[in-house]
Amino acid sequence: MTYPPAGFEQAADLFKALSSPSRLGLIGLLASRKMSVSELVEESGLSQPLVSQHLRVLRSSGLVTVERDGRIARYEVADTHVTHVVDDAVAHVREHADGSVDAG
Incomplete structure (x- = not known):
């Protein structure tokens, strides 16, 4: 088996893209609708x-x-x-x- 397993590098890139609280918030808003x-801007309180x-990232x-x-461009989460x-x-x-989670 090679290390790291296939897909780990891409998963790390995904987590990098999600590493901002603002981007997480935008994903949360887009989870409900386009x-x-x-x-x-209106819903998040962030500047345009x-x-x-963040949307570019x-x-x-x-x-x-x-x-x-x-x-008009409407954004949505790519998949569930x-x-x-x-x-x-x-x-x-x-x-x-x-x-509620045991650290042990």
């Missing part, structure tokens, strides 16, 4: 340039896709695996924060 940049920058990593409708990764990470952190 949204435009202006909708994401910052939202656009998420899009180049294959975590979100974009659909154009005339002049993305939301599962984020949801599982948040659940893990919350379990450890409230002490």
Whole structure:
């Protein structure tokens, strides 16, 4: 068996793309519906340039896709695996924060 196993490098790249709390928040917003940049700005409270920058990272990593409708671009999570990764990470952190997971 070669080490690291196939897919580990790509998985590390995925985690790098998700390493920003703002990007995690955008994924959370996009998990519920397709949204435009202006909708994401309004919902997240982030500036338009910052939202656009984060979307570029998420899009180049294959975590979100974009659909154009005339002049409006609507973003969505690429697939359910993305939301599962984020949801599982948040659940893990919350379990450890409230002490419900044995550290042993």
